[in-house]
Amino acid sequence: MQTIAVLTSGGDAPGMNAAIRSVVRYGVHKELKVLGIRQGYEGLLNAEIEEMNLSSVADIIHRGGTKLRSARSERFKTPEGLRKALNVINIFNIDGLVVIGGDGSFRGAQVLSENGVPTVGLPGTIDNDLAYTEYTIGFDTAVNTALDAIGKIRDTSTSHGRANIIEVMGRDCGDLALHAGLAGGAESIIVPEIPFDVDRVCNKLLQGRNRGKLHSLIVLAEGAGNAIDLGKQIQEKTGIETRATILGHIQRGGTPTAKDRVMASQMGAKAVELLLEGKESVAVGMRGTKVISMPIKEALALENEMEKETYDLADILSK
Template sequence: MKKIAILTSGGDAPGMNAAIRAVARTAIHNGLEVVGIQRGYAGLINGELTPMDRRSVSDIIQRGGTVLRTARCLEFKKEEVRERAAKILKTYGVDALVVIGGDGSFTGAKLLSKLGVKTVGLPGTIDNDLAYTDFTIGFDTALNTVLDAINKLRDTSTSHERVSVVEVMGRNCGDLALYAGVAGGAESIIIPEKGFDRDELCRQILEGKKDGKMHNLILVAEGVGGADDLAKYIEEITGIETRATILGHIQRGGSPTAFDRVLASRLGHRAVEVLLEGKTARVIGLRNNQVIDDDIDEALAMERKFDDQLFKISEALSN
């Protein structure tokens, strides 16, 4: 193996740049050439490949987003488009491809591997929804962004004696809401993995008011959604002023935390090692604080295990 390519795909996540840096510098350290692909799979099929050296990844470890840019590419679902992508990589003399992204990006890598392209995936998504790894690159930073926001919202909801309903990202995974809710002392956490009864929620709010509670913070995962409707319902039933806040894409931005920078560096370094070992169609992750690599098919087929214990803790601490 002489040359590897790197791309970032799907939603951006803080720490992607740290991962790009780790892959590029580890590869160069091992005598490999590196090319960066702009705009994910869309850039690949358009031939947007640029040589990278150590200086190409200087001063990016602290930056959010991705210097390689990212885009969604529905065309890549077509076999003829993937075949063209494989031919482009061959034309540029690329022996292996490192894909940084979520499950959709990994699916693209899996399909390319079936066309003879050596691939390895790094989990870059704030959603923390990849079952094979304990944490994904970007989750910790997004979590701290949410925590900062709800700390500020708590100040104003306390001052106005309001209920504050906050909707956070995560697709169909409730980890951002759950972890932020525990860390931020939320009274209620509403996530896709657990059902909820809005009338019971209103009853709890009214009981809390009787006991002298002057405000409530409710976290809602986007997989449940409907923060605006829930806020209106709570205000209608309880008579307590209620406001909804949807944090949106602010959660994807910002300088990555130390945890995400170290995680990205560890996983990016291992990605190059795996390729040098002759492996392909692998994904790199973290399990019990150990860096692991799994077969990409097995990783994508794994059923995500919800942290019931942490949810039980959240219920006990919110009372």
């Protein structure tokens, strides 16, 4: 193992820069040549590759987004694209690759590994939808971004006596909605994993109004419904003026939290160690405060489960 490379793929997540910095600086510490691949797998196909050093990653640990930029690549998924990727890897004498991204990025890493390229995957996604790890890089920052928005919406909601629906990201996984909703004191949290009854949501709003509450907050994961349509239903059923706010891509940006920076740094160093140990097709994650690793194939096979106890707690505390 003399030369390793690192890329970021798919949706960006706060903390990716901290992971890149860790891979580069720890790799240099281990006397490795470290290459940065721009624009994810698409950049790999286009040979958008440059050597990185200590200065390349200076002053990025606190920055959101990804210095290497990111993209999705349909070409990489084709046999021709894979052949081209392997050819580029061979030309640049890349002995090992660190891939930072979500499940799609991990599948790409697994394919490369099956074709002779040792790969290590770092979980970079705000959705926290990889079941093998308790936390993914960017999740904690996204929760805090959503929580900040919830606090501001509560202020204006109280002033006008409205109900407000805050739609957060989470197509298939409701972790972001659950954690932000619990921390933000939402009356109802709606997630893809658990069916919801709009009448029950309305009853909770009316009960709160009868207790003298001046505002009502509902946090909705994007995969569980449409905030605007739900708002119309609630207003028609309750007579309470209801507004919808879709946070969108604001959740992807911003300065990463200390938790995301530390976790990403630990994972980046672990990825380099695993490559030096000769490991192939491995996913790095967190369990408690410990960095763990397991085969990517096994990691992707695990089904993500909703934190039912936390969901039930949020429901009890919101009454």
